[in-house]
Amino acid sequence: MISRRRLLAAGASTLAFPAQAQSVTSLKAVAAAKGFVFGSAAASYELKDADFVPLLLAQTAQLVPEYEMKRDALEIQPGVYDFAALDSLFAFARRGGLSMRGHTLVWYYANPKWLTPLLAARRDEKLLTGHIQAVLRRYPMESVDVVNEALAPPGTAARADGLRPSLWLDAFGPGYIDTAFHAARAAAPGTRLVYNEWGFEQGAVENDRFRATTLRFLDGLLKRGVPLDALGMQGHLSAFGNRVDQRKLRDFVAEIRARGLALLITELDVEDIGGPSDIAARDRAVADEARRFLDVVLDSPATQAVLTWNLSDRYVDAPDEWKLKLMGWRFRKTPYDTQMRRKPLWDAMAQAFAGRRVFY
Numbered sequence: 451m452i453s454r455r456r457l458l459a460a461g462a463s464t465l466a467f468p469a470q471a472q473s474v475t476s477l478k479a480v481a482a483a484k485g486f487v488f489g490s491a492a493a494s495y496e497l498k499d500a501d502f503v504p505l506l507l508a509q510t511a512q513l514v515p516e517y518e519m520k521r522d523a524l525e526i527q528p529g530v531y532d533f534a535a536l537d538s539l540f541a542f543a544r545r546g547g548l549s550m551r552g553h554t555l556v557w558y559y560a561n562p563k564w565l566t567p568l569l570a571a572r573r574d575e576k577l578l579t580g581h582i583q584a585v586l587r588r589y590p591m592e593s594v595d596v597v598n599e600a601l602a603p604p605g606t607a608a609r610a611d612g613l614r615p616s617l618w619l620d621a622f623g624p625g626y627i628d629t630a631f632h633a634a635r636a637a638a639p640g641t642r643l644v645y646n647e648w649g650f651e652q653g654a655v656e657n658d659r660f661r662a663t664t665l666r667f668l669d670g671l672l673k674r675g676v677p678l679d680a681l682g683m684q685g686h687l688s689a690f691g692n693r694v695d696q697r698k699l700r701d702f703v704a705e706i707r708a709r710g711l712a713l714l715i716t717e718l719d720v721e722d723i724g725g726p727s728d729i730a731a732r733d734r735a736v737a738d739e740a741r742r743f744l745d746v747v748l749d750s751p752a753t754q755a756v757l758t759w760n761l762s763d764r765y766v767d768a769p770d771e772w773k774l775k776l777m778g779w780r781f782r783k784t785p786y787d788t789q790m791r792r793k794p795l796w797d798a799m800a801q802a803f804a805g806r807r808v809f810y
């Protein structure tokens with residue numbers, strides 16, 4: 451037993467720990483016992499929330515910036531960086547003993563306004579690699595999403611190679627992805643390099659096609675010797691829409707493992723739009739869908755991390771959802787409610803984690 455005095459001496463006195471955060475059970479502890487990391491996305495302003503900080507510290511072993519590592523949040527003018535918010539996230543993680551995951555270096559979205567015209571005019575590879583170096587040399591990270599969402603989403607028209615239109619594709623052609631990974635490896639040899647995507651989890655025909663396209667895409671990278679360590683599977687699930695297909699997901703995870711790649715679940719949350727207004731029923735459906743997903747992905751030794759896209763419904767924030775929020779819809783996507791109480795999703799996660807076979 452650790453005495454209260456020793457806890458205070460260890461610096462815990464500055465935080466008001468809510469009763470449940472003191473519980474011996476934490477998702478990070480259950481995950482660690484089964485050989486993987488549990489973490490969550492967060493933003494720097496959330497670190498001022500005295501209800502929330504104890505939860506993060508008690509429950510998570512890894513942090514990923516929800517948006518403050520995106521390029522539009524960092525590089526305000528060409529070559530001029532504002533690292534203040536990101537510095538505070540990294541400092542928090544260091545003090546709390548959490549590792550960091552990076553998200554994201556190269557994306558079609560969330561770029562500063564000045565970048566597209568400059569890139570089109572110059573086609574200078576340094577506009578790609580310079581940013582990768584600036585971020586990776588400043589921050590130690592366990593893993594990083596080098597490229598995010600380079601493929602055209604399931605169900606949309608795509609080129610033969612499946613790539614999504616983007617400023618990077620326009621400027622450099624498909625080779626921008628290889629260039630980005632090589633630059634990342636050179637800048638941070640000890641960091642796991644990740645390709646991060648969504649659309650693998652569900653059973654629709656367009657997801658079938660997307661899984662096949664992704665495997666071809668990954669095979670191309672590996673054949674060319676691109677330094678890729680892991681696939682990031684975002685895990686944005688939907689309790690009342692396109693549901694997880696366990697058999698197809700299992701086969702896909704086996705394909706990833708067969709390629710020698712690790713699998714990281716990078717942005718787990720469960721959309722509850724379309725569900726009943728009865729909150730208890732919605733919470734149950736959200737929990738069940740997450741459980742169906744986690745039981746499959748955790749049944750492979752390839753899976754080495756699970757991160758939720760925020761830990762509490764207090765901070766559910768997605769660009770398309772503000773209208774629903776205004777109409778009074780209360781999202782129930784994360785393991786804790788807005789009052790920082792555990793929800794059925796938390797229990798489902800803890801049970802799925804605890805039920806994992808030990809592979810290591």
Ligand code: XIL
Nearest residue numbers: 516517553598646684717767768769
């Ligand atoms: C979202 C964030 O949650 C929002 O706060 C932000 O406004 C837009 O981006 N896939 C990703 C994430 O890789 O970066 C996205 O995050 C959600 C979808």
